[in-house]
Amino acid sequence: QKEVEQNSGPLSVPEGAIASLNCTYSDRGSQSFFWYRQYSGKSPELIMSIYSNGDKEDGRFTAQLNKASQYVSLLIRDSQPSDSATYLCAVNSGGSNYKLTFGKGTLLTVNP
Amino acid sequence: EAGVAQSPRYKIIEKRQSVAFWCNPISGHATLYWYQQILGQGPKLLIQFQNNGVVDDSQLPKDRFSAERLKGVDSTLKIQPAKLEDSAVYLCASSSTTGTSIDFGPGTRLTVT
Numbered sequence: 001q002k003e004v005e006q007n008s009g010p011l012s013v014p015e016g017a018i019a020s021l022n023c024t025y026s027d028r029g030s031q032s033f034f035w036y037r038q039y040s041g042k043s044p045e046l047i048m049s050i051y052s053n054g055d056k057e058d059g060r061f062t063a064q065l066n067k068a069s070q071y072v073s074l075l076i077r078d079s080q081p082s083d084s085a086t087y088l089c090a091v092n093s094g095g096s097n098y099k100l101t102f103g104k105g106t107l108l109t110v111n112p
Numbered sequence: 113e114a115g116v117a118q119s120p121r122y123k124i125i126e127k128r129q130s131v132a133f134w135c136n137p138i139s140g141h142a143t144l145y146w147y148q149q150i151l152g153q154g155p156k157l158l159i160q161f162q163n164n165g166v167v168d169d170s171q172l173p174k175d176r177f178s179a180e181r182l183k184g185v186d187s188t189l190k191i192q193p194a195k196l197e198d199s200a201v202y203l204c205a206s207s208s209t210t211g212t213s214i215d216f217g218p219g220t221r222l223t224v225t
Contacts, residue, residue, distance in 0.1 A: 004154075034213050043203055043216040044155065088154050096209040097143060097162060102154030 002027040004091050006103035015112050019076040023089030023103055026070070033065055034090040035074045038105065044088055048074060079110040113138060116217030118204050124223045130192035133220045137185070137206030143167075144181055145214060146189050147203040155203055161187065194224045 003026040013019045021035075032051045036044035050056045050063040050072065062075040072091075076083055086105040093099050117136040125131050137144045142163050147155035158177065160167040163184040172179070176195070181187040191198055201221050207214040 043219050045216070046213045049212055090154075090213075092213075097167065098207045098211075098214050099160065099168065100157070100214060102156070104152070104154045 002030075002091070002093060002101045004089055004101050004103040006087075006089050006106050008104075009106040010109060011106055012109045012111060013079050015079060015081060015110055017079050017110075019079045019083065019108055019110070021074040021076075021087050021089075021106050021108070023072045023074075023091075024070055025072070025089075025091045025101075027091065027093050027101075028067075028070065030091045030093050031095055032092040033063070033072045034092065034100065035061075035063060035072075036088040036090060036102075038086045038088055040085075076108075079108075081110050081112050084108060084110050116204055116206050116215055118202075118217040118220055120220060121218060122221050122223075124225065125194055127196055127224050128193040130190065131194060131222065132188050132190045133202050133204075133222075135187045135189070135204030135217060137187075137204070138208075138215055141206035141208045141211070141215075142184070143207045143209075143214075144187050145203075145205040145207075146179055146187070147205060147216075149201045149203055149219070151200070158189070191222075194222075196224050198222060199224045 035048040038044045048063040064073045089103040090100040144161045146158045149155045159169040161181040201219040204217040205214040
């Protein structure tokens, strides 16, 4: 059974701070990794993908991947109240025919 | 491009009744997924189609759930009979091999009373 674990949260940070979200996975054959953001009552939307070890930056978001440790993280710099949402880590074991296993999500609240 | 379409958006039924959900994926997306998301949890894959063939239905409770994807486009997911624990959001998603990930529809929120 492929498993994806996320820090349980909820996570609360002040506006302007860095939010750090973590995820570990069990399937060493996993090939690509994703962070989805889900606002309350809405469907998940993709915010970051990462395929290789190291860091990937996109605006205020940085994804980090360490395949040896089976660890993925998401950093949100200069957190804004609009970043308040549940962040879902997803791990793909299906190559280009995406087969995603999701974690339970971490609820982030950014306080003004 | 138009996103993944789902209907209905909300449904309330009594236990032991049946219900069906419909999904129309993004045009050209060969792969279609049905996920179940229970409140406070991440989405769980129920079934994955590649065109009109089933790729993975290992977590589909086949005694009560069924799904089909006729002509490799639209899909329906049916529950018969429903149980209280089926209360969840049912998310349809689609992807293409040239895409960056999967795209979700708005979901159908099912409440079983």
